[in-house]
Amino acid sequence: MLIGNATLPDGTTADVRVDGETIDAVGDLGGGGEADVDATGKLLMPGAIDVHVHFRQPGFSHKETWATGSRSAAAGGVTTVVDQPNTDPPTVTGDAFDEKAALAADSLVDWGINGGVTDSWEPDSLFDRPLFALGEVFLADSTGDMGIEAALFDDAVELAADNDVPVTVHAEDADLFDEAALDAADDGIGKDADADAWSAYRPAEAEAAAVERACEVAADSGADLHIAHTSTPEGIDAAADAGATCEVTPHHLFISRDDLPELGTYGRMNPPLRSEPRREAVFERVADGTVDVIATDHAPHTVEEKEATIRDAPSGVPGVETMVPLLLVEATATDGAFGYERVRDLVATNPAEIFGLDAKGRVAEGYDADLALYDIDTGREIRGSDLHSNCGWTPFEGWTGIFPEWTTVRGTVVWDGEEFGENDGRNVRN
Ligand SMILES: NC(=O)N[C@@H](CC(=O)O)C(=O)O
């Protein structure tokens, strides 16, 4: 397949030849007349690598499945996903890994599976499997109540280092949570809930404190540490100062506590939304390259589940389908804070490098043909009902996104703008 005259994120124009699963050549290949795909004026991006999704199987397939989650990914230009361990059973043993890996056979996109840590984990059998990373290791409870004590964290990081497996951490310190703020919340339901109480309950200081501790533990053992979903400038700076990598979610990048009166419980997640000044400071660190990765923490829950008080509603928002579309709108804006190269680095090149995916994350000869083509002149309104997640809603309802015209995984079209193709997603660690 020859893709003719595409614009790459750096602004250059090139033909891209795909042979089987691989990019065979990039350059002037006479693509003008002979191309199978005329990409003139369109942006060709490497498929995004979302190192943080919750596809909910086994255990919670009413929220999401590997089939629905991976379709949502493909329709949003994401070609590799990494699933987190807070399923049922939690992915803390070799057997639980195998059970999840069998379900991941339904995935349209390539995938990795993280192993988690609880009191009843079985590290020997877990590290025996082709894990993507150890993580997200929960330093405080979130969905699934997998928060662990300090001593267990120390042991787990040490074992990960011994096994040459990177560690990703959900960094919040529960000792700094303000229970009184949550007790004071009113009993409004769903969009009428007192959602700001969640942000007051899990304050910014709790993130920085946990990031610092995680960095100290990793330094002692020599583990490679990546901080999941950093939501504060303090947390990002603490990670960067200690030499850890970090990720930011689209929701912490684009929305803040100011949006909670409208979102209600649909805006409850961990870590919570922060003040508008903190959101702006996070944005600056994404734009200037201090932040290494954007990952979605795609955490679907149904509308029925979200229709509860702020105390009872589950934490988490979907995001895998809207991440790249939202980032491309920012990059296309004439006064945008970052451009297409930054987007490429944040969603593809950097995650591939950090986690050692040597064949992914670039539009270059010899790399996997994981590609997505965008017409940057055609943004469209985001509607939960148009998206492909099982959960049926989005915190970005009514925002504009630039969605891919098509997406390929290792040369196979998995989304053509209207329909999904067929593909056997692979474990990127096999
Ligand atoms: N982020 C969330 O609020 N929820 C996640 C868990 C997590 O990543 O902490 C979920 O699985 O629902």
Ligand SMILES: [Zn+2]
């Ligand atoms: Zn988390």
Ligand SMILES: [Zn+2]
């Ligand atoms: Zn998560």
